[in-house]
Amino acid sequence: MHRNSLGLHAVVGCCFIFTLTLSMAKAVYGMEISPMVTALSIDSRPNYQQILIKNNSNVTLPVEIDVNRIQFNPFAVGSSYTVVPETTPDLLVFPPAIVLAPGAVQSVRVQWLGQKSLPESQSYFIRFSQPQLSDDNTNKSGVKIFVHFNAAVHVSAIGMKPLLVIKRNSITQQAANGEKENPSQDKQAKASALLQFSIDNQGGKYADLNDYRLIITRVDGTELTIQGEALVAEQTNTFFPPNSKRNLSIHLDRPLSVGFSLALTPIEREP
Numbered sequence: 001m002h003r004n005s006l007g008l009h010a011v012v013g014c015c016f017i018f019t020l021t022l023s024m025a026k027a028v029y030g031m032e033i034s035p036m037v038t039a040l041s042i043d044s045r046p047n048y049q050q051i052l053i054k055n056n057s058n059v060t061l062p063v064e065i066d067v068n069r070i071q072f073n074p075f076a077v078g079s080s081y082t083v084v085p086e087t088t089p090d091l092l093v094f095p096p097a098i099v100l101a102p103g104a105v106q107s108v109r110v111q112w113l114g115q116k117s118l119p120e121s122q123s124y125f126i127r128f129s130q131p132q133l134s135d136d137n138t139n140k141s142g143v144k145i146f147v148h149f150n151a152a153v154h155v156s157a158i159g160m161k162p163l164l165v166i167k168r169n170s171i172t173q174q175a176a177n178g179e180k181e182n183p184s185q186d187k188q189a190k191a192s193a194l195l196q197f198s199i200d201n202q203g204g205k206y207a208d209l210n211d212y213r214l215i216i217t218r219v220d221g222t223e224l225t226i227q228g229e230a231l232v233a234e235q236t237n238t239f240f241p242p243n244s245k246r247n248l249s250i251h252l253d254r255p256l257s258v259g260f261s262l263a264l265t266p267i268e269r270e271p
Helices: 136-141
Strands: 031-034 037-041 048-055 061-072 081-085 091-094 097-100 105-112 122-131 146-156 164-166 172-175 193-201 212-217 223-227 245-252 261-266
Touching: 031 122, 031 146, 037 048, 037 105, 048 097, 061 091, 097 105, 164 261
Parallel strands: 037 146
Antiparallel strands: 031 048, 048 105, 061 081, 061 097, 061 122, 091 105, 122 146, 164 193, 172 193, 193 245, 212 223, 212 261
16 A cells, blocks of 8 residues: 655655655655755744755756745545645745756755744755757657656744544444454454544644654553554555644554543654
């Protein structure tokens, strides 16, 4: 299953557009961009980040750069958003165009010039447009083809925090085959279960499920912790914009007895 994530950890290839997998720097048509996902705090000093562009080809590459705002559908089951050209000067990208000699590396500054306070975090695509390297077919047709690369920038303030909450009334459990358990089934067929629930991000900052662990507390008080690949592998989207909702499904080795509870806790990472 393909997974989409706009988070700060690798999973990406096109921070979703369209199938965004935004966190891997990939050389295609000679251009390499790094990082593909950037966090920018408007309170930091300096309040800018840099993106590096490298020309891995043996020809000179002209590159045009523009800014697009990502507008999320907060209640979409999968990843749903629209991309609109940014018309305000809030996020500055400089220079707006470059010419890269073969093997050259150029830094592009991404700086916040907007208001000093934000109601919630905002997300942008920095689009790098490069003409396709010419070949005989292109020359004959006269059609000029551009290749677009998108790097994601998530803008927030220091005081902002995500708040991922599991909706208790959304928690369901069923046999892994989607049917209710039958006493005539053999033990192995009854051994696994599918746990389903929804998560709301009630905070003002984006979040990535990769940064959390799921703690299942059984009725006897013992705990089962699920995190990392085991938590995100079956999800179609692990990125939570502010005030958004996602539905999750996790396969368990065995069913949970009635009375269990779920909790999400952030993973402490070294700065």
